[in-house]
Amino acid sequence: MADFKADPKAPRLTLTRAVRWDTVVGALLVVLLLMSFSFVDGFGNALNLSFLIGNTLPIALIALPMTLLVVSGEIDLSVASTAGLSGAVMGALWNAGMAIETIIPLVLLLGVLCGLVNGLLVTRLGLPSLAVTIGTMAAYRGIAQIVLGSDAVTDFPSQYLDFAAGRIGDTFLPYAFLPFLALLAIAVLVLHATPFGRSLFAIGANEEAARFAGVRVKRHKLWLFVATGLMAALTGIFWALHYASARYDNATGLELSVVAAVLLGGIDFDGGKGTLGGAIAGVFLLGALQNAMSLLNVSAQSQIVVTGVLLVVSVLGPRVARQIAVARAGRRAAAPAR
Amino acid sequence: MREPPVLAVQGLSKSFGAVRALHDVSLELYAGEAHALAGENGAGKSTLIKTLAGVHRPDAGELTLDGSPVVFHGPGDARDAGVAVIYQEPTLFPDLSVAENIFMGRQPRRSLGRVDHKAVHAAADALFKRLAVDLDPEQPARGLSIADQQIVEIAKALSFDARVLIMDEPTAALTGSEVARLFGVVRTLREQGAAVLFISHRLEEIFELCQRVTTLRDGGLIASEPLEGLTEDDLVRRMVGRDLDELYPKQDTEVGEVALSVRRLTREGVFTDVSFDVRRGEIVGLAGLVGAGRSEVARAVFGVDRWDAGTVEVQGKALLNGAPSTAMAAGLALVPxxxxxxxxxxDMSIERNIGLTGLRTTVRAGLMDRGAERSRSLDWAVRLQVKYARIADAVGTLSGGNQQKVVLAKWLATKPQVLIVDEPTRGIDVGTKAEVHRLLSELAAEGVAVLMISSDLPEILGMADRVLVMHEGRLTAEIPRARATEESVMAAATGRTA
Known part of the structure; x- marks a missing residue:
């Protein structure tokens, strides 16, 4: 086997390996939750927690496919507009008298279509996804306004509104959290346990080498954009029902929260690195922080500053963590063997 | 008594994590002497160079400059002390002129901080005169041959008053006449009193240029001696630690039916009307100058690029245009x-790099079968004798020769019926090279059809049953083994009628 020259006294690097950014974010989330439970009045009661989770769910839902996209080296900034468009179309069709059971599949199909447009522009024409989705971000939002104008549709069937806004008994768990957990499980499996997910890491780290290994790079990316569109539409439906309001400007700016949370969770913007666990920890870290700050009467402006600082830290953090790991490994190796 | 060495190291040791890269190595570089550094990939040559150049700090050992101890805290310190490194691939700014490249960041100034172009030009001219080369300082770096780019790098080093010139495989990408040009410059420098440390996998170059040689193996010093009286075999024995099996051990094999059939393949502006067959048990060499379109044909056959016209069949099955995954399924593999x-x-582990070609096979119920993936990767890494610390280590931590073995492992693991290898031994040491040759020969003996693209003529002549030659995008000759000589292949490759 490998007859490398190992110094038997050299320490193994298991500890340095364990210090990964997604672990750090998970730990930060736990610390934040513990501190908020202890020191923030009203944080720990079930109703507040259910609000926290419910308000964070739209970000979490879109973060699932967004994580996969960023791992593969792409991004989709049109997700919030797709969500807004979905809500608007849902409202317009409801106003036109269509049954909600028909509307929801149609709107999901619309999301697939939005994603397909992004995906085809990126994979067939070879355009950078950042540029394409900034364009469709504006286009989809514009269409939403054309479809619904400045109306707000609020009179959706009450059992749907209750499902989207309600919680299970007196617990802190919103109903909608359960389907989210199922989707999360699927996304984790896809990214971390399937050949498809494995290919995404290869594409993100070295697209050329992935192509030479027979990975269908374009097809993989197209699927990701379609899945992202679908999840954005689902989020748009949830948003309209959760807040009982379908408007063209629903979910405005949500794409930045999603990208911020995903980056905070240690997904490398250059692609090829990260875990879904980290991304979801990032989502709930931001959500919990905002909730706690609101309870502490921190002004909205200050909250934005804190979020911005966190984002910069999130881009810096993994790099610093890596450098510390390297430096530590170097120092250990340099330490004289006894 | 001789002058003290310009630059010397004593008892140098350096480890990275658990891997010991250098152990108790000493080396002395004298003025006016070209000193070769020999060793297989992973023997510690790069680490030694980087230590001399101030990139790495040694764990133990001492550097001396003109006989007095010195510590380099970074590459800047080494440069200021007169130590310059010329790498295999020069890093010039393509759109700046040769002179601007040499004086980048420290151009002579006129009033108001304007660059004094005349002075820059004159200084560059003076450097080229000293090196006895004819280069136009105003020419943009883009379009220079790699040899000329390296000469520009040498001129740059001289402008820093370099007295020690370390050349890390400068000839790997050069043609014969370019090598001669570069060596002329190095000799001129040496006669002017510079100390040269020269690294090359081509042994004949070491004998041509150098006076002394230091051989490393597995991070340890084997010998530091004058080259006079040594033979290439002696040197190989010191590098490998045993007598090397014959290079190019292609046995005669039973040639079977056609496994790869390429007909009238054309990609506009790249290659035209290329037709050939490769049979089971056969190694077919594809020779030609760089840029003749050999790699491009391989890419199109495998499906990474699309073709405009023609057909490709693997074992009688027509391949789709531009679809590597179907080519793989048909039993084709390409080592790029x-x-x-x-x-x-x-950045990915050895395990996952090899696993990348097995994503369709190491699967259970739609999910990755990690156990199967690991045993497949381990199996092939061991079979090809890849030297690594742990299979989960990033492949980037391996030496060049071992990385090449991982690429081979990755493709052999698909159990291909047709194997295309593109420059399979470029930049790897003699020991690994012999292993790769033996491996290709064994594969042919097992009935695999092998197409080998190589710019290394002895390799083509030694390994191939037939030699195909390309010139400017067309197949110009097919030469059977018995009639293949350097002359006949080069004649076809340069477009002269053989």
Whole structure:
């Protein structure tokens, strides 16, 4: 086997390996939750927690496919507009008298279509996804306004509104959290346990080498954009029902929260690195922080500053963590063997 | 008594994590002497160079400059002390002129901070005169041959008053006449009293240029001696630690039916009307100058690029245009020429790099079967004798020769019926090279059809049953083994009628 020259006294690097950014974010989330439970009045009661989770769910839902996209080296900034468009179309069709059971599949199909447009522009024409989705971000939002104008549709069937806004008994768990957990499980499996997910890491780290290994790079990316569109539409439906309001400007700016949370969770913007666990920890870290700050009467402006600082830290953090790991490994190796 | 060495190291040791890269190595570089550094990939040559150049700090050992101890805290310190490194691939700014490249960041100034172009030009001219080369300082770096780019790098080093010139495989990408040009410059420098440390895998170059040689093996010093009286075999024995099996051990094999059939393949502006067959048990060499379109044909056959006209059949099955996954399914494998850009994902582990070609097979119920993936990767890494610390280590931590073995492992693991290898031994040491040759020969003996693209003529002549030659995008000759000579192949490759 490998007859490398190992110094038997050299320490193994298991500890340095364990210090990964997604672990750090998970730990930060736990610390934040513990501190908020202890020191923030009203944080720990079930109703507040259910609000926290419910308000964070739209970000979490879109973060699932967004994580996969960023791992593969792409991004989709049109997700919030797709969500807004979905809500608007849902409202317009409801106003036109269509049954909600028909509307929801149609709107999901619309999301697939939005994603397909992004995906085809990126994979067939070879355009950078950042540029394409900034364009469709504006286009989809514009269409939403054309479809619904400045109306707000609020009179959706009450059992749907209750499902989207309600919680299970007196617990802190919103109903909608359960389907989210199922989707999360699927996304984790896809990214971390399937050949498809494995290919995404290869594409993100070295697209050329992935192509030479027979990975269908374009097809993989197209699927990701379609899945992202679908999840954005689902989020748009949830948003309209959760807040009982379908408007063209629903979910405005949500794409930045999603990208911020995903980056905070240690997904490398250059692609090829990260875990879904980290991304979801990032989502709930931001959500919990905002909730706690609101309870502490921190002004909205200050909250934005804190979020911005966190984002910069999130881009810096993994790099610093890596450098510390390297430096530590170097120092250990340099330490004289006894 | 001789002058003290310009630069010397004593008892140098350096480890990275658990891997000991250098152990108790000493080396002395004298003025006016060209000193070769020999060793297989992973023997510690790069680490030694980087230590001399101030990139690495040694764990133990001492550097002396003109006989007095010195510590380099970074590459800047080494440069100021007169130590310059010329790498295999020069890093010039393509759109700046040769003179601007040499004086980048420290151009002579006129009033108001304007660059004094005349002075820059004159200074560059003076450097070229000293090197006895004819280069136009105003020419943009883009379009220079790699040899000329390296000469510009040498001029740059001289402008820093370099007295020690370290050349890390400068000839790997050069043609014969370019090598001669570069060596002329190095000799001139040496006669002017510079100390040269020269690294090359081509032994004949070492004998041609150098007076002394230091051989490393597995991070340890084997010998430091005058080259006079040594033979290439002696040197190989010191590098490998045993007598090397004959290079190019292609046995005669039973040639079977056609496994790869390419007909009238054309990609506009790249190659035209290329037709050939490769049979089971056969190694077919594909020779030609760089840029003749050899790699491009391989890419199109495998499906990474699309073709405009023609057909490709593997074992009687027509391949789709531009679909590597169907080519793989048909039993075709391509070991690409550029292992960093095309062959490997550097940040990924050895295990997962090899696993990348098995994503369709190491699967259970739609999910990755990690056990199967690991045993498949381990199996092939061991079979090809890849030297690594742990299979989960990033492949980028391996030496060049071992990276090449991982690329081979990655493709052999698909159990191909037709194997295309593009420059399979470029930049790897003699020991690994012999292993790769033996491996290709064994594969042919097992009935695999092998198409080998190589710019290394002895390799083509030694290994191939037949030699195909390309010139400017067309297949110009097919030469059977018995009639293949350097002359006949080069004649076809340069477009002269053989």
């Amino acid at each position: 020429e550029d292992r960093r850009a095309q062959g490997l994902v550097m």
